[in-house]
Amino acid sequence: MLNILKNNNSRKIVNDGYSLLMVAHVNELKHEQLEYLDGFVIDSENRSHVQEIIVRIRTHKNLKICLLPIFINNLYKQPKELVLHTDGYINLELESNYFERVITIANRIKNIETPKTIYVNSLIQHKTIAYLYTRNAILKPIADRKSTIGYTFPFISLYYKHYESIVLLKNLEEMRTLHYVTFQLKDYIHLCKSCDGNYLNFREACPKCSGIDIVAHDMIHHFVCAHVAPEKDFKIEDGLACPKCDKNLRHIGIDYDKPSTIYSCNCCNHEFQNANMKALCLDCETENQLEELLEKSIGEYSITQKGENILFDASIKNQIQENQSMKIGSMPPQLFKIVLNQEIKRIKATNGYSYFAKIEFRNQQLQLLNDNVKSALTKEISGIIKSYMEGPDILSAENFNCYYLMLPDTREDQLQRLELIDYNLAKLINDNTTGDNQKVEIKIHRIDKNDTLQTFFS
Amino acid sequence: MIPLSLHNILPEYMNYWFVVGIQKFIRVFWFFVIFEFTRYIIIDYVIAILFKISSKSRTKKFELARQQLFNENPFVSVIIPGKNEGKHLYKLTRSLAEQTFSNFELIIVDDGSDDETPIIGKNLEKLGLIDVFIRNDMRGGKASAANLALRYSKGKYIVHLDADCSFDRDAIEKVLLPFFFGENIAAVGGNVKVRNYKESLCAKLQAIEYLKTVSIGRIITSYLGIYKIISGAFGAFRKDVIDSIGGWDIGPGLDGDITVKIRKSGYNVYFQPDAICLTNAPAKFKVLTKQRLRWDKSIIRFRVRKHKDVYFPSANFNWLNFIALFENVFYNVVLDLLWWVYIIDIIVNYSSSLKFIIPMNFTLYFVMSYVQMLSIYIFSERREEEKYLWPYVILMTIYTGTYLRIVRTVAYYKEFFFKRSFEDPWNPYKSSIQAKRAGL
Ligand SMILES: [Zn+2]
Ligand SMILES: [Zn+2]
Ligand SMILES: [Zn+2]
Numbered sequence: 001m002l003n004i005l006k007n008n009n010s011r012k013i014v015n016d017g018y019s020l021l022m023v024a025h026v027n028e029l030k031h032e033q034l035e036y037l038d039g040f041v042i043d044s045e046n047r048s049h050v051q052e053i054i055v056r057i058r059t060h061k062n063l064k065i066c067l068l069p070i071f072i073n074n075l076y077k078q079p080k081e082l083v084l085h086t087d088g089y090i091n092l093e094l095e096s097n098y099f100e101r102v103i104t105i106a107n108r109i110k111n112i113e114t115p116k117t118i119y120v121n122s123l124i125q126h127k128t129i130a131y132l133y134t135r136n137a138i139l140k141p142i143a144d145r146k147s148t149i150g151y152t153f154p155f156i157s158l159y160y161k162h163y164e165s166i167v168l169l170k171n172l173e174e175m176r177t178l179h180y181v182t183f184q185l186k187d188y189i190h191l192c193k194s195c196d197g198n199y200l201n202f203r204e205a206c207p208k209c210s211g212i213d214i215v216a217h218d219m220i221h222h223f224v225c226a227h228v229a230p231e232k233d234f235k236i237e238d239g240l241a242c243p244k245c246d247k248n249l250r251h252i253g254i255d256y257d258k259p260s261t262i263y264s265c266n267c268c269n270h271e272f273q274n275a276n277m278k279a280l281c282l283d284c285e286t287e288n289q290l291e292e293l294l295e296k297s298i299g300e301y302s303i304t305q306k307g308e309n310i311l312f313d314a315s316i317k318n319q320i321q322e323n324q325s326m327k328i329g330s331m332p333p334q335l336f337k338i339v340l341n342q343e344i345k346r347i348k349a350t351n352g353y354s355y356f357a358k359i360e361f362r363n364q365q366l367q368l369l370n371d372n373v374k375s376a377l378t379k380e381i382s383g384i385i386k387s388y389m390e391g392p393d394i395l396s397a398e399n400f401n402c403y404y405l406m407l408p409d410t411r412e413d414q415l416q417r418l419e420l421i422d423y424n425l426a427k428l429i430n431d432n433t434t435g436d437n438q439k440v441e442i443k444i445h446r447i448d449k450n451d452t453l454q455t456f457f458s
Numbered sequence: 459m460i461p462l463s464l465h466n467i468l469p470e471y472m473n474y475w476f477v478v479g480i481q482k483f484i485r486v487f488w489f490f491v492i493f494e495f496t497r498y499i500i501i502d503y504v505i506a507i508l509f510k511i512s513s514k515s516r517t518k519k520f521e522l523a524r525q526q527l528f529n530e531n532p533f534v535s536v537i538i539p540g541k542n543e544g545k546h547l548y549k550l551t552r553s554l555a556e557q558t559f560s561n562f563e564l565i566i567v568d569d570g571s572d573d574e575t576p577i578i579g580k581n582l583e584k585l586g587l588i589d590v591f592i593r594n595d596m597r598g599g600k601a602s603a604a605n606l607a608l609r610y611s612k613g614k615y616i617v618h619l620d621a622d623c624s625f626d627r628d629a630i631e632k633v634l635l636p637f638f639f640g641e642n643i644a645a646v647g648g649n650v651k652v653r654n655y656k657e658s659l660c661a662k663l664q665a666i667e668y669l670k671t672v673s674i675g676r677i678i679t680s681y682l683g684i685y686k687i688i689s690g691a692f693g694a695f696r697k698d699v700i701d702s703i704g705g706w707d708i709g710p711g712l713d714g715d716i717t718v719k720i721r722k723s724g725y726n727v728y729f730q731p732d733a734i735c736l737t738n739a740p741a742k743f744k745v746l747t748k749q750r751l752r753w754d755k756s757i758i759r760f761r762v763r764k765h766k767d768v769y770f771p772s773a774n775f776n777w778l779n780f781i782a783l784f785e786n787v788f789y790n791v792v793l794d795l796l797w798w799v800y801i802i803d804i805i806v807n808y809s810s811s812l813k814f815i816i817p818m819n820f821t822l823y824f825v826m827s828y829v830q831m832l833s834i835y836i837f838s839e840r841r842e843e844e845k846y847l848w849p850y851v852i853l854m855t856i857y858t859g860t861y862l863r864i865v866r867t868v869a870y871y872k873e874f875f876f877k878r879s880f881e882d883p884w885n886p887y888k889s890s891i892q893a894k895r896a897g898l
Contacts, residue, residue: 219594219606223892226601226708228594229609244704255892259570259594259602271610273592274580 013041013092015099018106020071026052035062039069039102041090045076054085058158063114066127067134069105071098081144084154087135108134112311124159125175130311131155132181132303139172139301141186148283149189150198151298166196166367169296180307184300190293192281199282200293204263204275211267214275218258222249230262294368336396336404341453343408348449354408356447356456357418359385361401362439363429374400384424388417404456418442472821474814486808486815489800490822493793499829505678506833523638527559527631534562534634535613535697539603541568543621544575551587553624559631562617563589567607570597599885600690601706608697608705616700620691623737624653632733633694644699644725645717646733647685648692649673651840653736655847660746662850663857664739669834669844673731677837680729684782687714688727692735699725708893710884711756718765721779731837747865754790754869755879761787762874763897794866823855 010032011022021037023029024044040057042050050072060066072078074089083089087105090098112133115126131154132139141151149165153172160168175181191198205212217230220240227244234240240249240256249256264271279288331339343354369377378400385395385403394406407415425440445456468476475483484491536554547566554564566588568575576593583591590610594603608616615637617630626632629648636646650672655665672689679685688695690713703719706712717727740746761783768779808815831851835841872878880894 221594221596221598221602221606223598223889224708224896225704226599226605226706226889227704228598228602228606233609253888257596257598257888259596259598260592262592272590274583 011043013095015095016103018099018102020069020102022073023053025049026056029053029056034060034065034068037065037068038106039071039087041071041073041092042078042086043073043076047078047082050076050078050082054082055158058085058155063112063127063130064109067105067109067112067130069098069102080142081146081152084142084152085158105134113313121171121174124156124171125178125180126310127159128156128175129180129303129307132301133308133311139181141298141300148195148197148199149191149296149298151187151189163196166191166294166296169298170367172301175301175307178306179304180310181301181303183297184302185297186300187298189296189298190279191296192279192284192286193288193292193294194286195281195284196294197281197283200279200288201282202277202279205278206263206265206268206270207272207274207276208270209265209268210276210278211265212278213266214263215266216261216263219260219262220249220256221259222247222256224255228259230264231258331394331396333396333398333404336394336406337453337457339394340404340406340456343406344447344449344451344453347447347451351449352409353411354406354447355410355415356445357405357407358443358445358456359403359405359421359425360441360443361425361429362441363401366401366429380428381425384428385421388420388424390417412446415444418444469817471814471817474811475818486804486811487819487822489797490819490826493789493796494823494826497789499826502674502678502830502833505681506674506836509677509681510836519639520635523635524631526638527634530638531561532614532634533612534559534615534617534630535565535607535611536562536617536619536630537565537567537604537607537611538619538621539567539569539600539607540621541597541603542571542573542575544568544571544573544578546621547575547578547582547588549624550619550621551582554630555587556627557625557630558628559634562630563612565590565592565607565610566621567603568593569600569603570594597886599708599889601708601712602889604712605705608700611697614697616695616697618690618693618695619735620737623650623691623735625692625736626734629692629733629735630694633692633730636728636730637694637696639728641728642724642726643728644696644723645688645720645727646694647676647680647688647717647727647729648694648733648735649676649729649731650689650691650735650737652739654738654741658741659850659853660743661739661741662847663853664746665844666831666847666851666854667858667862668739669838669847670830674830674834674837676729677731679782679785680727682781683726683778684785685727685729686717686721686782686786688717689713689735691737692733695720696725699723708885708889709756710752710879710882711760714756715760715764718760718768718779718783721776721782722765722768722774724774724776732839734839743861750862750865751869751872752879752882752884754866755873755882757787757790758870758873759877759879762791790866791870794863794870797863798867820855823859824852827851827854 010028013020013022018038019036020039020041021028021032022041022043024042026049034057040053042053044050044053054070057068057070058066070086071088071090072083072086074091087101109130112130115123117123117126128139139153139156141153143150144152146162147157147165148162149169153168156168156172172181176183189198190200192200203212204214206214217232219228220231220234221228222234222242222244224247225242225245227242229243231240233243234249241247242249247255252258260273262271262273263275277290279290279293280286281288340356346352347354366374366377378397381400381403382395382397385405389395389405390407392408396404398404422440422442429440538550551564564587566579568579568591571593579588579591579593582588592606592610594606604618615634617633619625633646633648636643650668652661652665652668654661656662676685693713699720700716703716703723706716707719709715720727740749765783768776768783804812804815828851831848834844838844877894880890882890885893
């Protein structure tokens with residue numbers, strides 16, 4: 001039995017105790033108690049409205065809400081990169097077709113435990129596996145010109161901004177190493193070494209001077225006299241003639257052939273057979289050598305038995321995640337925040353001088369390191385920072401590329417230790433990675449009596 | 459009573475010859491006396507002595523040339539054309555990096571290899587161990603590969619090498635020196651020795667043969683001005699001259715061919731015994747037979763056919779070129795035929811004395827082999843090492859006198875009557891058919 005109820009400006013399709021909310025704009029979600037719903041039907045033609053609705057629901061903090069089915073009224077066609085994150089089009093008049101699906105998903109959602117982890121990565125992992133479980137589906141990427149990696153994944157892609165695609169892949173990779181999912185390779189992608197973009201312009205260049213003004217010539221072998229030279233040597237007014245024996249070349253394969261090609265560079269006159277392939281990133285204008293490009297695998301992910309088990313017993317998963325977390329800074333981040341908060345209060349009371357520093361590594365290559373290397377690197381970085389710290393200074397590591405440092409009772413002219421830290425960290429990174437865009441960023445902030453924790457961790 | 463006469467200690471077959479007298483001896487062993495003894499003992503030793511006598515002035519000449527070489531420090535292109543030689547390339551680059559003369563570029567041409575050569579070559583080029591690596595996907599034959607290397611050479615001199623050779627540290631320096639004699643020398647041949655002589659009997663016999671025909675034989679011909687083959691394994695050329703004659707022509711035997719072309723263009727060629735390169739000789743007789751059939755066919759194809767013009771009076775007629783090729787053809791082709799005539803002569807006229815003739819013949823060649831070996835000992839810079847080969851010299855009579863002679867006869871027959879060298883898979887068919895049609 002189908003009813004479309006309309007009250008408080010909201011429209012619902014109710015069937016057998018299950019209700020779907022018809023939405024045309026994201027604001028309509030504000031006044032609803034989403035946890036009592038069983039799904040949504042998007043009823044709008046406006047693309048950006050549709051997108052906003054999908055993002056709002058799918059990235060909802062509440063696991064049970066973000067998994068709810070989202071349908072699109074088939075009166076309105078939407079682009080495939082949006083439809084991807086939904087449960088597809090429905091014809092409102094054929095309610096039996098989709099309510100069966102609503103019920104299956106609802107039953108499955110009921111089984112799932114909400115994870116207690118505080119780690120964003122783990123939460124996203126949990127939600128993604130749950131999404132696959134509730135849909136009984138495989139995570140299949142679709143080609144997407146607008147994505148920096150050229151592909152968009154259903155559901156999980158919504159959790160990352162377009163420039164964070166590499167982190168997304170990293171997270172999928174982690175799910176795979178944790179054996180929550182299996183992977184089937186579909187494609188390799190190549191990304192710019194500095195911005196992870198895939199909008200690359202490939203061209204061949206001279207291996208000597210790197211110029212791209214190069215011309216390919218066919219090589220000609222004149223059989224009878226064994227003369228071999230580029231075609232230009234053989235060119236005469238009307239055809240080809242051998243410069244060695246003066247005979248005209250008549251028939252390829254009979255009296256001559258073209259055994260290879262050779263390039264000549266118009267800039268430096270170098271002649272070579274193996275041109276260097278280069279890739280110019282059209283986003284950040286970085287010139288990449290082919291071997292410098294980041295190669296990533298794109299493929300389909302299917303949930304494993306272990307993955308399903310995690311959904312029903314979230315505590316196991318939390319343990320694993322906890323073990324992987326960074327514990328190398330001298331103080332855990334949560335504790336550091338409490339201490340920092342006290343320091344703010346102290347400054348308010350004493351008008352003293354204290355500094356807060358945030359040390360960040362802006363280097364995509366670091367993202368690609370495996371966990372063992374990351375943890376070794378974190379130790380090494382912490383070691384360097386610690387070696388320049390003074391008595392009351394406090395260090396905390398948020399993760400392997402973000403560190404907090406509190407410098408109590410320090411005046412502006414006493415900050416040389418930060419310069420030393422900066423220099424030595426930059427050296428460490430440059431010695432261990434390639435490319436020239438290594439960046440260590442240290443943000444210094446004098447703790448002010450008006451500061452709150454939000455000032456530092458917004 | 460003659461208790462201790464010579465007759466008592468010599469075997470009976472020798473005593474026989476003392477009894478019949480010198481005239482019959484010459485009649486029966488005419489082939490040995492007229493051709494082999496005069497050419498390989500008398501001429502060799504006369505020249506060996508002359509060569510030794512002039513060694514002081516030669517040392518001076520080399521010293522001067524050396525100064526000039528290092529003053530000018532000319533840019534040299536070392537070219538190595540070949541097929542499926544990738545496995546040798548790394549070792550070769552190491553060997554070349556040790557050279558006392560170092561102002562050279564290294565150009566490798568991969569002539570349609572079907573193994574890992576292209577990958578190895580590209581890598582070595584990337585690593586900077588090879589300056590230019592060019593690959594032809596379609597095989598064109600050795601000559602075309604050498605010409606391709608020549609086309610991209612920037613040096614004033616070209617040094618042509620085989621990939622499976624290794625070189626004394628001063629080999630390139632030494633091979634370049636004769637260009638500075640001021641004697642119109644356009645090409646210099648290096649000395650090729652067998653590296654793997656310990657590998658098998660076959661290799662040992664070739665090692666001895668190379669010492670005789672290359673190390674000594676070429677000193678002699680070079681001294682006489684009739685040197686006519688610069689080994690493909692190690693030779694140096696003036697780039698301008700080699701360009702002017704259009705580089706290499708289709709082989710097999712292209713190294714001998716280009717030497718003759720250079721001589722015909724009016725330049726001198728020089729053999730430099732001190733520029734030493736070691737090569738691997740075929741270790742099995744089966745492989746050796748194949749190689750020699752190819753080489754021997756090329757004598758007919760080039761010396762007899764392609765360059766027959768040197769035998770006839772013309773504007774460019776040159777006595778030394780005439781003698782160089784004539785000597786070559788005579789001592790190989792003519793004597794090969796004559797030897798069979800000799801055998802028939804002996805069988806027909808002296809069949810009853812064979813039991814005296816055969817052992818004596820072997821004795822003569824055996825003694826000659828060791829006498830020749832002594833001249834090698836005098837010349838060689840590796841004489842102590844080469845003492846290892848002395849016990850095997852005894853087999854040379856069978857090796858050169860019988861085995862190589864039979865191979866040669868077969869080769870001449872096939873080439874002379876059937877032009878079989880044009881069917882040799884050593885060249886791609888497409889080239890051979892064109893060369894045959896053009897009568898090259
Ligand atoms: Zn970029
Ligand atoms: Zn260039
Ligand atoms: Zn031609």
